Amino acid sequence: MRRGPSPFLVAMVAAGLVFLYAPIALLILYSFNASQLVTVWGGTSLRWYAALAHDEQMLDAVSVSLRVGLISASLATGLGLLAAVALVRGGRFRGRTAFSGMVYAPLVMPEVILGLALLLLFVSLKLPRGFWTVTAGHATVTLCYATVVIQARLAGFDRSLEEAAQDLGLSPARAFLAVTLPNIAPAVAAAWMLAFTLSLDDLVIASFTSGPGATTLPMRLYSQVRLGVNPEINAVSTLLIGVVAAGVVAAFLIQQGKTKT
């Protein structure tokens, strides 16, 4: 006799999903609310999306966030790839333990402290704070996540494939590019997506490291919310969710495609 999952389990899973997604669903729903009042339903409308299109400040924040995300995710992925290669392939080089500890520390370090540390660094270097300091801050913080993702894949990668490529006449560097990189590409793409998403929704680091003219989207949203929630925020948040969801689905499809062909 085959028994289905117990009602208790089903209820718990349902409760969990509701807990996680009900607020988001509500937010998306209210972004289409015609009413000015956030809690009163006044029929469906796209007026907040239209309003968004004319909100220069909001659009500027979106543009800053996207650019910071693109650049910092690319930096973090590139550096993360190098760190992963050093950790997986470097053998027991001097200071390996210290190196891996330092790469992973930001995973458990409170973000506030990291932000403060970065701020102190930039101030003492007399760097003007703005777009590039936020980007550097995000690259630093997301580097460890990128490293973890790539390292896991690289550790499981069969070294003899690389040796076979060298045996057939490619130098070690070319063998890495021709054989290893294509095979760990899904992990590299996933690492990039992860870094990009983390950058996109970061508020803490950005608040510490940003300066005039470089207000990211979460910073803009946060400052607006303090003045009172308005449905336009729901609209921009819905768009943000859309971008992130598209990214996650894309990363998933890349992985699927890789394993199928």
Add this chain to the structure above:
Amino acid sequence: MSAPLVRFEGVTRRFGAEAAVDDVSLEIAEGEFFALLGPSGCGKTTLMRLLAGFEAPDAGRILLAGEDLAGVPPHRRPVHMMFQAYALFPHLSVARNVAFGLKAQGRARAEIDARVEEMLALVKLEGLGGRKPDQLSGGQKQRVALARALAPAPKLLLLDEPMAALDRKLREETQLELRTLQRQLGLTFLIVTHDQDEAMVTADRLAVMRTGRIVQVGPPAEVYERPIDRFVAGFLGEVNLFEGPDGCTGVRPERMALSRAEPKAAGRLPGKVAEAGYLGDRTVYVIEAAGRTLRAAQPSGGDAFRVGDAVWVSWPATAVMRLAE
């Protein structure tokens, strides 16, 4: 024999305190099919990796066509290796796997395509060039690995247990094919195996290794019929051992004769059949004789003995092998 293509001179490779390859000196002639034989962990793969350049010797030198290979990285050695687990590139099609070495040499596109076709035909994989490695059977993968290693026409091809993943029938077929291929192309093959039948079927000469050392080198028949010690004798096949006052001797089961009447051979013992195993072309008997257990293999078609029969076991003086230790 022409000048040696490969020469190991006192080569040692240590991992920690243990020597995986221990003071090995060996010569392989051009055009030879040479087999390295030994139990698991005796250093066969390590010896091969030393030659391919993935390990560096701690002592001694390795010469290829008279030139010292020290410091030459793997990608500059005219030696190709077929890996123990094939190591096909999963992201590339069969054709692009085979083309890999040619591309690395920077050959022209048309030449590469022609050569790939030729190689796929050689290993009987025409028409499968577009497949990915995970769409192939074990035997087909093995052929792709072979074609990939052969395509750039290496001076020396190293094969690390190329047939370990194949079933028995396919393995026997492939062994003979490999032999034919090597003769046709006039290449030098060094094959690693821990299967003594494989080594004996394919090789011109073989070397038996044990814990990093080479115990005996010679043509298969010579090593089989005149093994220098008990380890080699036992590794290459079954052997009946006799401890005498003047050392240890051995007799192969197929050199043992069985008869009901007392024979006049140099060595003979009366005994009783304890077990009989029919193998088709021959029957293997286990005989209890004078407190010891002997094995005798008789070709099928002759007098058959039953369990419990009283028999005489005998062997000619020429069948006695003198074994060290």
